[in-house]
Amino acid sequence: MSAHPTPVPSFSRPGGPLKGAVRVPGDKSMSHRALIFGLLAVGETRVQGLLEGEDVLATASAARALGADVTRTGEGEWTVRGVGVGGLTEPAGVLDFGNAGTGSRLMMGVVAGHPVTATFDGDASLRKRPMRRILDPLVQMGARVVSEAEGGRCPITLEGAREAVPVVYETPVASAQIKSAVLLAGLNAPGKTTVIEREASRDHTERMLRHFGAEVEVEPHGPHGRRVTLTGQPELRGSHIVIPADPSSAAFPMVAALVAPGSDVILEGVMMNPLRTGLFATLAEMGADIEVLARASEGGEETADLRVRFSRLKGVDVPAERAPSMIDEYPVLAVAAAFAEGETRMRGLSELRVKESDRLAAIAGGLAQAGVDARIEGDDLIVRGCAGDVRGGGVAATHLDHRIAMSFLVLGLGAREGMKIDDAAMIATSFPAFGPLMAGLGADIVMGGD
Ligand code: S3P
Numbered sequence: 501m502s503a504h505p506t507p508v509p510s511f512s513r514p515g516g517p518l519k520g521a522v523r524v525p526g527d528k529s530m531s532h533r534a535l536i537f538g539l540l541a542v543g544e545t546r547v548q549g550l551l552e553g554e555d556v557l558a559t560a561s562a563a564r565a566l567g568a569d570v571t572r573t574g575e576g577e578w579t580v581r582g583v584g585v586g587g588l589t590e591p592a593g594v595l596d597f598g599n600a601g602t603g604s605r606l607m608m609g610v611v612a613g614h615p616v617t618a619t620f621d622g623d624a625s626l627r628k629r630p631m632r633r634i635l636d637p638l639v640q641m642g643a644r645v646v647s648e649a650e651g652g653r654c655p656i657t658l659e660g661a662r663e664a665v666p667v668v669y670e671t672p673v674a675s676a677q678i679k680s681a682v683l684l685a686g687l688n689a690p691g692k693t694t695v696i697e698r699e700a701s702r703d704h705t706e707r708m709l710r711h712f713g714a715e716v717e718v719e720p721h722g723p724h725g726r727r728v729t730l731t732g733q734p735e736l737r738g739s740h741i742v743i744p745a746d747p748s749s750a751a752f753p754m755v756a757a758l759v760a761p762g763s764d765v766i767l768e769g770v771m772m773n774p775l776r777t778g779l780f781a782t783l784a785e786m787g788a789d790i791e792v793l794a795r796a797s798e799g800g801e802e803t804a805d806l807r808v809r810f811s812r813l814k815g816v817d818v819p820a821e822r823a824p825s826m827i828d829e830y831p832v833l834a835v836a837a838a839f840a841e842g843e844t845r846m847r848g849l850s851e852l853r854v855k856e857s858d859r860l861a862a863i864a865g866g867l868a869q870a871g872v873d874a875r876i877e878g879d880d881l882i883v884r885g886c887a888g889d890v891r892g893g894g895v896a897a898t899h900l901d902h903r904i905a906m907s908f909l910v911l912g913l914g915a916r917e918g919m920k921i922d923d924a925a926m927i928a929t930s931f932p933a934f935g936p937l938m939a940g941l942g943a944d945i946v947m948g949g950d
Pocket of ligand 1: 528529530602674675676677678680701702827828851
């Protein structure tokens with residue numbers, strides 16, 4: 501099992517306004533998928549802008565173990581020579597996904613549709629995360645769980661189907677990971693596999709399936725949902741993928757600019773897929789000065805340069821239906837809410853309990869350390885804002901969670917007494933250059949200093 505052996509305690513403190521233009525690394529969701537589709541395609545896939553974070557590198561290793569030839573040709577530039585749908589090799593060793601929920605769950609879908617057996621494992625955080633939600637539909641499709649840790653957790657050994665069975669599956673929670681696992685297993689099933697979701701989750705899998713040559717139909721389902729149908733056993737063709745900047749990583753310098761007085765920052769080439777931009781809409785409602793500059797398109801996704809200036813924020817009510825479009829952004833939204841005037845209520849956050857950490861508890865705990873009043877009521881998180889005057893000064897416990905770590909370092913940039921975190925090591929899973937990028941904007945963050 502992988503782990504970071506030594507924690508890296510770190511701190512941040514106010515150090516003047518943040519200024520400059522930066523491009524955050526490539527989108528994590530698209531990066532995992534680019535490698536996975538490269539594995540399942542015939543011929544060569546070229547990827548530009550791949551996120552070279554630990555989570556994605558674990559997916560690259562798994563793709564190799566399953567038969568692909570994966571090579572780094574330059575910064576963010578990778579090529580994958582795939583095996584084609586149906587052509588996986590049985591891996592010789594354990595597939596170690598480290599901290600990566602997305603990589604492990606999507607690859608379970610891939611394995612489930614092929615007659616190979618693989619063992620999935622990861623770090624202490626991944627070993628706590630629920631996998632039944634993935635295994636249940638995969639078993640319906642013909643896969644067999646050979647062994648699992650208590651409660652359907654990693655390490656898990658999964659035997660893929662000899663002949664995968666197409667299904668119609670309604671996901672119990674809005675989750676792109678569940679949807680994608682089923683669709684990936686459905687790739688090697690004859691006939692049509694359908695996933696129904698009551699709330700639309702991110703659609704990168706559907707977009708990439710089409711890009712690689714599969715037939716995918718998407719219809720509306722109820723007021724906010726979708727019905728996605730894939731025709732199985734396509735020949736996926738190697739492709740060229742350009743990955744735009746990750747909106748979930750852009751969220752950190754964005755909120756930092758909003759809370760550090762005098763800041764004026766430009767975030768370049770940020771992906772603006774409407775199923776990912778809930779945070780930007782919410783911050784705008786809070787009064788954030790976010791200007792959309794150059795709109796463009798990259799790799800089949802809309803992008804924009806965003807200019808963000810220090811703003812006086814006000815508390816808002818964030819509806820539960822918005823959660824899927826900003827599910828990874830609640831930790832940093834809670835930080836913005838701490839600086840706002842008035843209360844922010846974030847509704848319907850039960851899924852936050854099963855992310856890299858129990859994020860509801862980790863956010864509330866960290867805010868309490870910073871002297872901010874936050875409470876959990878059922879599945880809602882309520883933060884009482886300090887109208888720009890956050891005390892800070894405590895130590896946030898990060899529980900092996902990169903987004904909790906970055907969020908509290910952002911808080912410290914605007915808080916009177918700064919902020920400490922117990923461990924910054926996990927930031928490397930999704931945003932390895934976070935420290936230098938923030939320093940380039942003028943942020944006073946000391947990684948590895950307490
Ligand atoms: C992801 C989906 C989300 C998100 C995760 C990435 C993906 O999880 O939290 O960071 O790439 O499919 P769920 O779909 O399980 O909510």
